[in-house]
Amino acid sequence: MAAKYEQKDTILHVENLSIVYGEKVIISNIGFTEKNTVRPDKPQGQTIAFLGRSGRGKSTLFRALTGLEEPTTGMVLIPDFEKPIVNGQQPAKKVQEGDVGFVDQKYTLFRHKTIYQSLKYALRNVKISSEEKDEKIITYLKDWGLQTCRNQYPNELSGGQRQRTAILEQLLSSGLYMVLDEPFSGLDVGNIQNVKDAFRLINDSHELNTIIFSTHDIELAVELADSIYVLGYLKNDDGTLTQTGTILKHFDLKEMGLAWQHEFTADHLDITKQIKQIMLAS
Amino acid sequence: MLKKWFRPFEKIDLKQKMTIIGIWIALVLGYWFYASLGSKHLFPTPAQVWEGMQSLYNEGLVVHIGSSLGLCLQAAVISLLISLSIVYLSPLPALKPVAVFFSRLRYLPLTGITFYLTMLVSGARTMQVWVLVVFMSLYFITSLLAVLKDIPADEINHARSLKCSRWEILWEVIIKGRLDYVLDVLRQNLAIIWMMLVTVESILVAAGGLGVLIKNSDKFANHGRIVALQIIILLIGLLLDWILHVIRKGLFRYSTY
Ligand SMILES: Nc1ncnc2c1ncn2[C@@H]1O[C@H](COP(=O)(O)OP(=O)(O)OP(=O)(O)O)[C@@H](O)[C@H]1O
Numbered sequence: 001m002a003a004k005y006e007q008k009d010t011i012l013h014v015e016n017l018s019i020v021y022g023e024k025v026i027i028s029n030i031g032f033t034e035k036n037t038v039r040p041d042k043p044q045g046q047t048i049a050f051l052g053r054s055g056r057g058k059s060t061l062f063r064a065l066t067g068l069e070e071p072t073t074g075m076v077l078i079p080d081f082e083k084p085i086v087n088g089q090q091p092a093k094k095v096q097e098g099d100v101g102f103v104d105q106k107y108t109l110f111r112h113k114t115i116y117q118s119l120k121y122a123l124r125n126v127k128i129s130s131e132e133k134d135e136k137i138i139t140y141l142k143d144w145g146l147q148t149c150r151n152q153y154p155n156e157l158s159g160g161q162r163q164r165t166a167i168l169e170q171l172l173s174s175g176l177y178m179v180l181d182e183p184f185s186g187l188d189v190g191n192i193q194n195v196k197d198a199f200r201l202i203n204d205s206h207e208l209n210t211i212i213f214s215t216h217d218i219e220l221a222v223e224l225a226d227s228i229y230v231l232g233y234l235k236n237d238d239g240t241l242t243q244t245g246t247i248l249k250h251f252d253l254k255e256m257g258l259a260w261q262h263e264f265t266a267d268h269l270d271i272t273k274q275i276k277q278i279m280l281a282s
Numbered sequence: 283m284l285k286k287w288f289r290p291f292e293k294i295d296l297k298q299k300m301t302i303i304g305i306w307i308a309l310v311l312g313y314w315f316y317a318s319l320g321s322k323h324l325f326p327t328p329a330q331v332w333e334g335m336q337s338l339y340n341e342g343l344v345v346h347i348g349s350s351l352g353l354c355l356q357a358a359v360i361s362l363l364i365s366l367s368i369v370y371l372s373p374l375p376a377l378k379p380v381a382v383f384f385s386r387l388r389y390l391p392l393t394g395i396t397f398y399l400t401m402l403v404s405g406a407r408t409m410q411v412w413v414l415v416v417f418m419s420l421y422f423i424t425s426l427l428a429v430l431k432d433i434p435a436d437e438i439n440h441a442r443s444l445k446c447s448r449w450e451i452l453w454e455v456i457i458k459g460r461l462d463y464v465l466d467v468l469r470q471n472l473a474i475i476w477m478m479l480v481t482v483e484s485i486l487v488a489a490g491g492l493g494v495l496i497k498n499s500d501k502f503a504n505h506g507r508i509v510a511l512q513i514i515i516l517l518i519g520l521l522l523d524w525i526l527h528v529i530r531k532g533l534f535r536y537s538t539y
Pocket residue numbers: 021024026052053054055056057058059060061105
């Protein structure tokens with residue numbers, strides 16, 4: 001049963017994006033547009049997944065999407081919510097560092113801050129009392145199974161604990177947009193559920209909330225995302241692969257009636273297989 | 283057991299470690315006794331060194347050590363303050379060349395710098411302090427620049443994605459996040475500073491210090507005294523090294539290198 005929805009204003013527009021390191025073109029010709037999805041019965045955020053084999057440029061693209069890296073060509077536009085609406089449209093602006101929350105693939109944290117101190121720091125610009133901040137942090141720590149190591153430094157944490165801390169930091173600090181590079185790798189079943197729940201909570205709480213993530217788990221992407229992009233290398237005429245990542249295919253799961261299903265159906269499996277084919281050939 | 287001692291990367295327990303160190307010390311001491319036995323010996327005998335030690339003590343060794351340590355501390359504090367200001371501002375493109383320039387200056391010979399310093403400052407003690415400050419700073423700046431350069435881009439990006447302004451990044455990642463490295467830079471350069479200190483003291487004889495003692499012993503070609511002094515200077519240096527290490531480990535739990 002397909003859910004009813006409407007596509008409204010553009011929330012993310014990427015145009016002719018490419019990134020070159022020295023002589024090497026890492027990604028090129030990347031362009032896509034995501035719109036605000038509105039459902040009649042409930043607030044609905046956006047979940048966008050990027051799939052692609054190792055080295056195809058997912059992390060590189062994410063650094064551009066978050067404004068951490070200046071693209072060699074092209075641009076990333078997001079709505080400028082500080083400006084007044086003109087002709088029923090929010091004016092756009094180029095994405096800048098800090099506009100979009102980012103959890104990188106290595107789960108980097110402040111090396112000199114304990115989990116608790118990191119989360120407190122992430123809340124530094126939020127205008128609530130210190131007690132309220134503490135309460136909020138404690139709740140999160142409990143829910144995410146981090147309360148016992150709240151006073152430990154990153155070097156004293158396991159990979160999964162670091163990762164959850166990195167995700168929590170961004171949950172507490174970022175605005176409407178959040179980019180996560182492989183948020184599910186290295187997590188146990190319970191932690192994966194934590195992250196999934198967090199995604200749902202973010203998506204349910206504001207219609208403009210947008211999560212962009214990458215993963216190597218195709219089924220998980222098909223289950224969670226309402227929009228999937230497959231990154232890969234194009235084929236040359238002679239059948240060899242170029243060494244430049246680009247978008248090979250876009251699956252709009254909303255349009256297919258597969259988004260927000262809360263269960264994995266035969267149709268989902270079919271998409272999974274299609275994606276696998278595309279990835280293997282790229 | 284012996285087989286274990288000669289296997290690469292083998293982990294051994296503390297007792298065995300101590301045994302190995304003990305054997306080495308015994309070997310060195312044994313060689314010393316043996317080498318100083320004959321009449322035409324290169325090394326003074328342990329007894330001569332012990333005598334030297336006693337005569338040094340009677341000449342106020344402790345006061346001289348205090349004087350040297352005081353000089354070292356004074357120069358280290360001043361030069362750390364100078365170097366840190368220069369290095370912490372080096373992420374600003376406009377000031378970067380200043381830091382790099384000072385770091386290159388370490389190839390200048392000591393005499394050149396003392397020559398210009400004598401024209402600038404008066405008083406032997408002040409002179410000692412500033413010669414040391416100039417030298418230490420050049421080495422500190424070099425090492426601190428290397429620390430900054432080794433900060434992974436991911437750490438900076440992490441702070442950027444948490445809405446840190448550029449100045450907040452400087453404060454959190456560079457200054458607060460690498461405070462333990464500053465202590466380590468001090469420790470790493472201690473050997474060269476300690477060596478320089480004794481040299482500077484013996485060139486600019488002012489308020490005593492270990493350098494003065496060396497110079498005096500030199501004059502009389504008293505082997506026992508010279509070796510005794512060398513041992514004392516070495517041990518104090520090692521002690522300082524160890525103290526800095528303990529302070530770093532104590533203050534910064536996350537400092538794991
Ligand atoms: N600084 C750099 N200089 C040159 N090439 C780089 C640099 N950083 C990354 N690359 C190259 O860019 C390509 C894309 O890297 P990227 O990290 O974006 O891949 P990815 O899709 O995230 O891979 P994975 O799934 O393994 O994380 C790789 O081929 C890599 O070798």
